[in-house]
Amino acid sequence: MQPVLECTNVQKYYGNRDNITKALDDVTFMVHAKEFVGIMGPSGSGKTTLLNCVSTIDNVTAGTIRIGTRDITTLKGNELSTFRRDELGFIFQDSNLIDTLSAFENIALALTIAKVSDAEIPIRVQGVATSLQITEILQKFPHQLSGGEKQRVAAARALITNPKLILADEPTGALDSKNARMLLESFERLNKELSATILMVTHDPFSASYCNRILFLRDGKVYNELRRSDTDRKQFFDRIMEVVSLLGGDTAEAL
Amino acid sequence: MYIKLATRSVRRSLRDFAIYFVTLAFGACVFYAFNSIADQQAVLELSSRQLEVIYLLRNMISGVTVFLALIFGFLVLYANRFLIRRRKHEFAIYQTLGMSRSKISFIIVLETLIVGIGALAIGLILGYLLSQLLVIATAALFNVRVEGFALYFSGSAAAVTITCFALIFICTLAFNVITVTRYKLLDLINASRVSEKLKLRNLPLAIILFIVSVGMIIASYMLLIDNGMLNMSWQFMAATILVCIGTFLFFFSLSGFLLRLVQSSKKIYLRGLNMFTLRQLSSCVNSAFVSIALVCLTLFVAFTSMCTGFATVTTLNKNFEKNTIYDASYSAYYNVGSDGLGDNPNGISDMMLKQASADNFNMEQAFAKRVQDWNKLVSQAAQIDFYLSNHTLGDLMKAMDYSFNNVYESVNPDGLIKEPLYVVKLSQFNNLRAICGEKAIMLASNECAIWCDDDDFTAFYSTWFVEKNELAIFNNNLGLAKDSPNSYTTLASTGSAGSNVGIIVVPDHVISEQLYPIRSILNIKYNGSRTDIDAHFEAAVAKTFGNAWINANINNSNGGNYGWPYLSGSSAQQFYDMSTIVTATVTYLAIYIGFIMLITCAAILALQQLTQASDSASRYVLLSKIGTSERMVSGALFWQTAVYFVFPLVLALAHTTIAMSVISDVVKLFGSLEIALPLLITTAIAVLVYGTYFIFTYLASRNFARN
Numbered sequence: 001m002q003p004v005l006e007c008t009n010v011q012k013y014y015g016n017r018d019n020i021t022k023a024l025d026d027v028t029f030m031v032h033a034k035e036f037v038g039i040m041g042p043s044g045s046g047k048t049t050l051l052n053c054v055s056t057i058d059n060v061t062a063g064t065i066r067i068g069t070r071d072i073t074t075l076k077g078n079e080l081s082t083f084r085r086d087e088l089g090f091i092f093q094d095s096n097l098i099d100t101l102s103a104f105e106n107i108a109l110a111l112t113i114a115k116v117s118d119a120e121i122p123i124r125v126q127g128v129a130t131s132l133q134i135t136e137i138l139q140k141f142p143h144q145l146s147g148g149e150k151q152r153v154a155a156a157r158a159l160i161t162n163p164k165l166i167l168a169d170e171p172t173g174a175l176d177s178k179n180a181r182m183l184l185e186s187f188e189r190l191n192k193e194l195s196a197t198i199l200m201v202t203h204d205p206f207s208a209s210y211c212n213r214i215l216f217l218r219d220g221k222v223y224n225e226l227r228r229s230d231t232d233r234k235q236f237f238d239r240i241m242e243v244v245s246l247l248g249g250d251t252a253e254a255l
Numbered sequence: 256m257y258i259k260l261a262t263r264s265v266r267r268s269l270r271d272f273a274i275y276f277v278t279l280a281f282g283a284c285v286f287y288a289f290n291s292i293a294d295q296q297a298v299l300e301l302s303s304r305q306l307e308v309i310y311l312l313r314n315m316i317s318g319v320t321v322f323l324a325l326i327f328g329f330l331v332l333y334a335n336r337f338l339i340r341r342r343k344h345e346f347a348i349y350q351t352l353g354m355s356r357s358k359i360s361f362i363i364v365l366e367t368l369i370v371g372i373g374a375l376a377i378g379l380i381l382g383y384l385l386s387q388l389l390v391i392a393t394a395a396l397f398n399v400r401v402e403g404f405a406l407y408f409s410g411s412a413a414a415v416t417i418t419c420f421a422l423i424f425i426c427t428l429a430f431n432v433i434t435v436t437r438y439k440l441l442d443l444i445n446a447s448r449v450s451e452k453l454k455l456r457n458l459p460l461a462i463i464l465f466i467v468s469v470g471m472i473i474a475s476y477m478l479l480i481d482n483g484m485l486n487m488s489w490q491f492m493a494a495t496i497l498v499c500i501g502t503f504l505f506f507f508s509l510s511g512f513l514l515r516l517v518q519s520s521k522k523i524y525l526r527g528l529n530m531f532t533l534r535q536l537s538s539c540v541n542s543a544f545v546s547i548a549l550v551c552l553t554l555f556v557a558f559t560s561m562c563t564g565f566a567t568v569t570t571l572n573k574n575f576e577k578n579t580i581y582d583a584s585y586s587a588y589y590n591v592g593s594d595g596l597g598d599n600p601n602g603i604s605d606m607m608l609k610q611a612s613a614d615n616f617n618m619e620q621a622f623a624k625r626v627q628d629w630n631k632l633v634s635q636a637a638q639i640d641f642y643l644s645n646h647t648l649g650d651l652m653k654a655m656d657y658s659f660n661n662v663y664e665s666v667n668p669d670g671l672i673k674e675p676l677y678v679v680k681l682s683q684f685n686n687l688r689a690i691c692g693e694k695a696i697m698l699a700s701n702e703c704a705i706w707c708d709d710d711d712f713t714a715f716y717s718t719w720f721v722e723k724n725e726l727a728i729f730n731n732n733l734g735l736a737k738d739s740p741n742s743y744t745t746l747a748s749t750g751s752a753g754s755n756v757g758i759i760v761v762p763d764h765v766i767s768e769q770l771y772p773i774r775s776i777l778n779i780k781y782n783g784s785r786t787d788i789d790a791h792f793e794a795a796v797a798k799t800f801g802n803a804w805i806n807a808n809i810n811n812s813n814g815g816n817y818g819w820p821y822l823s824g825s826s827a828q829q830f831y832d833m834s835t836i837v838t839a840t841v842t843y844l845a846i847y848i849g850f851i852m853l854i855t856c857a858a859i860l861a862l863q864q865l866t867q868a869s870d871s872a873s874r875y876v877l878l879s880k881i882g883t884s885e886r887m888v889s890g891a892l893f894w895q896t897a898v899y900f901v902f903p904l905v906l907a908l909a910h911t912t913i914a915m916s917v918i919s920d921v922v923k924l925f926g927s928l929e930i931a932l933p934l935l936i937t938t939a940i941a942v943l944v945y946g947t948y949f950i951f952t953y954l955a956s957r958n959f960a961r962n
Binding site: 077081090 | 525538882883886887
């Protein structure tokens with residue numbers, strides 16, 4: 001089966017000839033459809049760089065990244081924004097909703113810029129809002145919403161265009177544990193019920209335990225890979241913790 | 256180090272808000288250039304009359320400068336408040352690092368000085384260049400030659416400009432220092448986190464308010480049109496108050512109204528970035544509606560003054576040729592008595608009778624006898640005598656129950672009713688037409704013709720003849736000549752076009768030989784070109800009568816002439832001089848006022864747009880992350896900026912159009928005012944200056960969105 005995301009020997013260097021920082025050093029992995037993949041690693045391990053490269057916000061120094069059938073490292077200018085619009089969904093740490101727009105409008109924005117017909121928009125927003133349990137708050141503005149509600153609105157915005165891949169960058173970073181749990185449960189549901197493919201960057205083992213598979217990055221390299229298989233979440237969490245303590249870094253210290 | 260900090264932050268704001276700094280320099284440039292007009296005499300060879308004009312202009316410009324400096328000062332303070340507020344976070348960092356408030360104030364003082372002195376210096380240099388162009392303009396207006404390519408520097412203008420700027424920037428300094436010392440550290444630190452308070456308004460209320468505001472504006476227009484400009488009645492006051500409140504309310508409710516309007520059409524609202532643009536616009540307009548309304552009203556004042564100025568000039572110059580067919584005109588009034596005033600309002604004074612009958616009431620003969628070389632200087636002359644008929648305008652109006660319903664009546668109703676109806680002889684009228692190159696007219700013995708060049712009064716006489724068929728003049732019942740136009744508009748005397756409110760031309764036999772005229776006019780054509788003869792002619796007449804245009808020998812007890820053969824006169828040259836004076840004064844003032852006000856308004860709008868664009872930078876980053884193309888973002892910004900700039904402009908132009916139509920009614924008293932072309936010129940200038948600001952604002956805010 002064709003993978004949704006295929007990174008082959010991706011390298012990303014910063015600096016000049018005398019002083020090179022290898023943010024990503026020969027990273028190769030695949031994400032298949034309907035997978036919920038987590039990327040973990042200590043600060044400076046390259047996880048955000050990787051996400052930026054996958055999301056076409058940054059470009060790679062060498063290697064290829066395929067999403068679907070296209071090699072996104074060769075896209076330019078307007079192709080990039082069109083590609084992001086049609087194929088990717090984003091969820092950021094600080095929800096990044098537009099504060100002047102209501103929740104409904106924030107979600108609808110992803111469709112209007114894709115020139116979806118106006119008759120279709122309200123129906124689709126209602127649909128995705130129902131599955132994320134945010135129909136009650138659609139007419140509210142971001143400053144009237146709690147952090148968890150904002151993240152779910154952001155998730156709805158990422159999901160509504162039916163992207164091939166949803167990219168989430170520390171989505172629970174700014175949430176308390178209750179709201180974090182609710183958000184992660186909705187991710188799980190999106191993944192299982194709506195077959196969404198999700199790639200989530202996190203340094204929090206608890207969040208990571210909701211994934212099917214976890215890639216550990218260290219110094220720009222894939223260090224380890226964990227599959228959840230049929231184990232329950234508690235066991236998976238313990239296995240994650242083992243790797244994290246091996247890896248060291250901030251997550252271990254934090255615990 | 257403080258200097259380094261200050262210069263660096265100046266450089267940064269220069270990059271982001273270049274448009275404001277350019278406006279500052281422009282302001283200094285225009286202040287200098289216009290105030291330097293008085294010193295143009297240094298390089299121009301001006302006659303004493305032209306010098307007088309220059310002095311008059313200087314006084315007017317310095318008065319206007321005070322007013323404009325106030326407006327400009329408002330811009331500087333306003334812009335400064337904007338720029339300081341944006342840097343709260345920076346000040347917080349300084350304070351947490353342990354910098355004292357006085358040191359921070361010192362940095363601000365340095366920055367303000369750098370900006371003020373920099374703008375002033377650049378402005379003065381530009382102004383120096385612009386003033387050289389103004390010399391050429393003045394030279395062209397006054398028809399004098401510039402002596403070589405002489406550059407000049409006006410110390411007084413520089414002093415005025417520097418004083419204005421110094422005062423403005425001292426106020427700014429005080430304001431800045433107070434603001435900065437008042438900030439609390441906690442607020443400063445949190446400044447970037449506190450998102451702008453969104454004023455959510457009740458949308459249905461916005462619609463009602465919008466409709467009310469439009470209603471108020473329309474009501475004020477109607478009141479003004481109904482009342483006119485001259486009556487300071489309650490209607491005028493009400494119109495002024497209504498238009499002000501209406502304008503404020505208009506901008507207060509505009510964004511809500513637009514939002515609701517567009518939301519009602521899903522097709523438009525859910526298309527591209529429309530909803531984002533609208534929300535951006537409404538958050539901007541909501542927080543700035545007071546200043547936008549002020550901008551709109553200021554634009555209105557600027558347009559009205561520019562428009563009135565240009566209208567005066569255009570009207571003057573348009574009628575110039577028609578108005579100066581005769582090279583000179585003289586008037587004699589037969590009721591002038593020994594005191595130089597009319598001692599016998601309806602008859603002839605004894606002194607005039609004695610003087611005039613000696614020359615058979617023939618003005619030309621009287622001049623030729625007294626003025627040396629008269630026959631060499633004058634090629635053609637036509638005299639026309641005015642006789643009092645047995646009617647006044649009031650009689651005719653009463654007989655018809657006619658009302659003019661216009662400014663004439665409201666200004667001086669009594670004068671209108673008592674205005675006598677004059678009659679002239681056909682033969683003299685035809686002589687006058689001959690000088691003008693017009694065909695002689697024919698009248699049957701029971702016919703008359705109307706000589707009038709005012710549309711309102713022509714309509715009045717036409718109505719009379721339609722209703723009454725004939726008019727009794729000295730017991731002759733005269734009908735209007737067949738196949739004649741409604742009125743003949745032959746010029747009565749030089750410079751008088753548009754002011755002839757109606758004279759009846761009658762066959763000679765109607766006016767008996769025994770009747771004395773009340774007034775005579777002698778119109779003259781020179782024997783040669785106007786520029787060659789005028790000075791000689793003036794000198795020759797002045798030699799005899801003391802002054803060529805106002806008889807100076809009126810009641811000189813030994814040999815005084817009591818106003819024969821003339822009391823006053825005027826020449827085409829004089830009229831030409833006057834019109835250049837008015838043209839120069841009015842054009843300069845209109846451009847000066849209009850330009851400063853326009854750039855002030857445009858700069859305020861530009862600043863608001865730019866601040867909003869820079870505050871919204873994160874929103875644009877997000878839009879681009881979720882895949883909005885650059886073209887779409889640019890388009891949204893373009894529309895946002897356009898709407899923001901266009902609404903105040905359009906409303907101000909609407910106010911101006913109404914005000915101008917009322918003003919033109921007032922000015923009609925002095926000749927009809929041409930307003931279509933000036934309105935067009937004003938609009939063109941506005942669109943040019945304003946449009947330039949618009950384009951640069953759009954480009955700069957697009958840069959913010961891209962970074």
